[in-house]
Amino acid sequence: EEEEEEEEIVNEQVAGSQRYRSRISNRYLSNNPFLDLEADDEDDQEDYEVDERAVSRHPVPAHVTNLPGPTHSLASTVDELANRFQRAGPSSLRARNSPPHLPIRPRMYLFHVYRSLTQFIAQNLENNGLHVIVSPWAPGQLYVVSDSPKTIYASMPHSHQISVIKWSRIPEEERASLESSQCTLPSPAWVRVKIGKYKDTVAYVFDEEQIDGFITTLVVPRDFPYPKPKGTVELVDKSRLLLDGSVSDIIREGEVVGWTFKGQYYYSGLLKKTFRRSSVVEVAIPHPDDIRFYRQSGWDPFRVS
Structure with a gap:
């Protein structure tokens, strides 16, 4: 209830x-000058006049309010409580006696x-x-x-x-x-993005942890940390970031596998990006053209024999 x-x-x-x-x-x-709303106003006025005549033929008696005394007030209170109990019925009483906070x-x-x-x-x-x-x-x-x-x-x-x-x-x-x-995708796996800036892009699922309906992938960047023509799709060039001084290496098992720059993570030029699970669909066998940049990246998981 x-x-x-x-x-x-x-x-x-x-x-x-x-x-x-x-x-x-x-x-x-x-406020529209092309609409004539006066007709409705006239109808409302006619209805008002008819109702006024009807009311004039049936005068309403005056209402007199009597102030209750102490005895009357107590009796009214008791009657009101009794009426409330009868209207509530036994179901309401059971609800009050049921365990709270179920x-x-x-x-x-x-x-x-x-x-x-x-x-x-x-x-x-x-x-x-x-x-x-x-x-x-x-x-x-x-x-x-x-x-x-x-x-x-x-x-x-x-x-x-x-x-x-x-x-x-x-x-x-x-x-x-x-x-x-929306079941958990296998890792590694290929997925195709269905909405947003990366729509129709094939991405690579490389993180086994898929929490709260999100998956972590590697994609070919559409935005770059340095000037590029709009619509450019290519790997990020690390050599163009070294002059900035804010590049940090990502090291796994003693080997440099990527780098970070201004809060973004890159692996061999690929961007680490998170998508909602509902916005991607698994691709069993991607077309070679869809993964050519992954093959060019040179990172071991993407080498195709």
Whole structure:
């Protein structure tokens, strides 16, 4: 029952956001010089006049309020308590006697939000400790696991709660199917990125630890720590960074395997980058053209016999 009440609260909040958007739309219509709204005003005036005549034919008697004495006040209080008990019924009494703070099993909910804010809201919910899957099939859809939709709604920035269009609860069977599709990828493995700047890029999964729905990969950079023409796709040249003095080597088993520069990690010119598990799909056998830079990198895991 408590869960249903929380869901009803969220429904009212979402409905309030929709009414707010409707008022904004109506305000735009009222300021539109090409729309004639006087007809509606005349109809409203006619309805008002009819109602006024109807009221004048049926005068309303005056209401007289009697101040209760002490005895009357006590009796009224007792009667009110009795009425409340009868309305609540035995089920409410059992609820009060039930063990408090029973744990609620987390459920999965689908939230529809503005497309332009999908990534921002997803990141914010994750920062608040919620497990989020960004739908790879439809933009603006977030699958969120939580004890209630109220928790999800409250975890959003107040200024972005209006971006929620609607929400629904995901059945357990559908949730199991969705989560199974987000299973841990093998390492090493190849994946193809489905969204964002690296869309259609083939990346290499090289970290076995895949935590909170994220995977760590190596990709051919699209952004460079030195000037390059827009759209350039190539390995980062370490020799162009040595003059800066902030380059640090990454050493594994006594061997230099990469370097760091201004917070970024590079391995043989490849960029270490994290993606959401839901934004990639595994590639069993990548096309040679998709991995030519990996072969050129010269790092042992990418050498193809």
